[in-house]
Amino acid sequence: xxxxxxxxxxxxxxxxxxxxxxxxxxxxxxxxxxxxxxxxxxxxxxxxxxxxxxxxxxxxxxxxxxxxxxxxxxxxxxxxxxxxxxxxxxxxxxxxxxxxxxxxxxxxxxxxxxxxxxxxxxxxxxxxxxxxxxxxxxxxxxxxxxxxxxxxxxxxxxxxxxxxxxxxxxxxxxxxxxxxxxxxxxxxxxxxxxxxxxxxxxxxxxxxxxxxxxxxxxxxxxxxxxxxxxxxxxxxxxxxxxxxxxxxxxxxxxxxxxxxxxxxxxxxxxxxxxxxxxxxxxxxxxxxxxxxxxxxxxxxxxxxxxxxxxxxxxxxxxxxxxxxxxxxxxxxxxxxxxxxxxxxxxxxxxxxxxxxxxxxxxxxxxxxxxxxxxxxxxxxxxxxxxxxxxxxxxxxxxx
Numbered sequence: 001x002x003x004x005x006x007x008x009x010x011x012x013x014x015x016x017x018x019x020x021x022x023x024x025x026x027x028x029x030x031x032x033x034x035x036x037x038x039x040x041x042x043x044x045x046x047x048x049x050x051x052x053x054x055x056x057x058x059x060x061x062x063x064x065x066x067x068x069x070x071x072x073x074x075x076x077x078x079x080x081x082x083x084x085x086x087x088x089x090x091x092x093x094x095x096x097x098x099x100x101x102x103x104x105x106x107x108x109x110x111x112x113x114x115x116x117x118x119x120x121x122x123x124x125x126x127x128x129x130x131x132x133x134x135x136x137x138x139x140x141x142x143x144x145x146x147x148x149x150x151x152x153x154x155x156x157x158x159x160x161x162x163x164x165x166x167x168x169x170x171x172x173x174x175x176x177x178x179x180x181x182x183x184x185x186x187x188x189x190x191x192x193x194x195x196x197x198x199x200x201x202x203x204x205x206x207x208x209x210x211x212x213x214x215x216x217x218x219x220x221x222x223x224x225x226x227x228x229x230x231x232x233x234x235x236x237x238x239x240x241x242x243x244x245x246x247x248x249x250x251x252x253x254x255x256x257x258x259x260x261x262x263x264x265x266x267x268x269x270x271x272x273x274x275x276x277x278x279x280x281x282x283x284x285x286x287x288x289x290x291x292x293x294x295x296x297x298x299x300x301x302x303x304x305x306x307x308x309x310x311x312x313x314x315x316x317x318x319x320x321x322x323x324x325x326x327x328x329x330x331x332x333x334x335x336x337x338x339x340x341x342x343x344x345x346x347x348x349x350x351x352x353x354x355x356x357x358x359x360x361x362x363x364x365x366x367x368x369x370x371x372x373x374x375x376x377x378x379x380x381x382x383x384x385x386x387x388x389x390x391x392x393x394x395x396x397x398x399x
Contacts, residue, residue, distance in 0.1 A: 003035035012040035012075065017048040017056060025063050032066040038097060039070050043086055046079025046109065050089035057093040073097035076112045078104060083112035088120055091130060102146045103154055103161065115139045115160040115192065123187050140193040141218035148253030151350030151369065153322065153337050160192055193218065201248065203237035217245060219252055229255050236333075239356050244327045250335055250354035254364070257352065261371045262287055263312065265363045272300040282307035282363065304363050308370065316340040316373055319348065321362075326354055334358040336365040340373050349373035 002009045011031035016024060028039055041060065043053060053076070061067045074090035074097070076083040087098045104113030118136060121128045143161035147154050156163045166189045201213055210230050214221060221229060229252050236251060237243050258264070267283040277296040280303035284291055293310045297303030305318065320339035325332040333354045341348040351368025355361035 003037075008037050009035055010038035010040055010073065011036035012042060012073075014042065015044040016041045017043045017053065018045070021059060021063075025060065028060055028064045029066065032064065032070055037070055038073055039067075040073040040075050040097075040099065041090070041095070042075035042099075043077055043083075044075075046077035046083060048076075048086055049082065050085045053086040054089040054093035057090045057095050061094050071096050073099055074112075075099040077106065078109040078111060081109075083110070084116045084120065087112040087117055088128060092128065102142050103150075103152070103158070105146065105150060105152055113159070115143060119160050119187060119192065122191070136191055137193040138218065144249055144253060145256070148257045148352065151257070151337065151339070151352050151372070153324070153335070153352065156324075161194070165189075166194060201233075201237070201243040202241075203234065205233075205237070213245075213248060214252065217249060217252075221252070225255065225259070236356070240331050240333075242329070246326050247333055247354075250326050250333060254353055258364075258368050258371070261368065263367055263371055265360065265367055266290055267292075268304065268357075268360050268363050270300045270304060270359050272303075278303040280304040280307040280359075282311065284308070284311050284367070300359055301362055304359055305366055308363065308366055312370060314370065314373075315344065316342045316370065318366075320350070323358060323362075331356060334361045336361040338362070338365040338369045340366075340369045342373060342377065345377050347373065347376045349376055 011028075011034075013019065013024060013027060031039060039060070041057060048056070053074070057072055057074075061072065072090075072095040074087045074095045076086040076090075078084075083100075083104065087100065091098060098112065098117055100112040100114040100117050101110070102114050104110040104116070114134075118132050118134050118139065121130050121132060122136060140161050143154055154162055157165075159165060166185065201209070205213075207230055210233055211226065214226075214229070232251050232255065233243070233248065236247060240247070263284055263286045265282070266285045269281045271279045277298065278300045279294060279296050280300065281292065281294045282304065284293075291311055293307050295303055295306035295310050297306045301321070317340065318338065319341045320337065322337040324335045324337075326335050327333065333356050335352065335354040336358065337350060337352050339348055339350040349369050349372035351365045351370070351372060353361045353364030353368055355364065
């Protein structure tokens with residue numbers, strides 16, 4: 001039926017790498033006879049080694065009738081850290097499609113990282129003579145955008161797109177780099193769209209310069225979004241002596257991620273010190289209305305989060321709280337990641353925010369995570385046939 005509607009129909013096994021071979025062959029043969037044109041072979045729990053995965057792909061291509069008429073695909077999970085290696089092994093064995101994700105995001109330990117797969121083929125084209133058609137200069141920008149939207153930060157030492165991917169601290173390494181860059185770099189930062197930090201923007205920079213900087217960093221913003229970003233940039237430039245590219249990226253990414261949020265931090269004052277308890281006074285904006293609350297806590301962060309809970313009561317639990325400096329210097333912006341979990345609904349959400357004030361960034365990140373959590377919760381609520389939300393009593397009674 002599907003082939004009557006589209007030219008390419010993909011069939012995917014489940015836990016193929018641990019499936020008995022004869023049974024897997026019969027399933028694949030049945031799928032091909034039914035009209036499948038792409039056969040996906042997943043390593044669902046990340047159990048296989050590269051040698052085993054390559055052998056599995058070769059076995060299917062050799063034993064299954066009609067295998068020469070279809071495209072074999074890999075879908076590898078990273079539970080043992082072998083997702084990229086297994087994917088490349090599958091391609092070497094005859095697969096011609098790799099299912100992967102930017103930054104390797106995915107269930108549990110994630111999936112094969114697109115940027116790693118692509119650059120492995122580019123850098124080691126001698127051993128992996130395949131092409132993808134992907135513009136590698138956009139990899140870093142795509143990585144940052146996905147990180148901003150998903151709320152999952154990229155680890156600093158992440159291959160290809162991590163902040164330290166092209167950093168050299170060792171004296172011997174630095175000396176070698178100064179003499180010849182290829183001594184310790186097998187690819188150039190420009191190859192993946194990673195430029196050097198610039199200090200060209202400041203409080204005297206105008207709209208034209210800011211728009212050109214955004215283009216340089218890979219952003220194309222609509223007029224309203226640009227004006228919002230420019231306003232925040234000027235506010236940041238008044239608070240920081242030097243505005244780095246990373247500062248602008250953090251600012252714009254936050255704008256993108258929270259553009260549709262109805263609840264936002266309007267003001268925050270925190271009284272902290274050795275004499276507790278600490279107190280936070282928070283003003284939040286919701287649908288153009290402002291509400292101010294005060295709360296205490298065991299430390300300034302706890303007080304800030306308690307103020308948000310008082311503003312918007314909820315049962316979510318804090319599962320992750322991380323703080324990183326966006327750039328160097330004591331006036332650097334703090335980038336905060338917060339993950340909230342609702343065990344009863346079985347959902348979680350992550351929010352990120354940056355601000356020179358760590359507590360303000362914390363409040364923004366927490367509220368961003370809460371906004372996402374509420375949005376996901378509303379999407380999972382049962383609805384009636386007329387599109388109305390099912391009442392709590394009806395949900396308990398069931399059909």
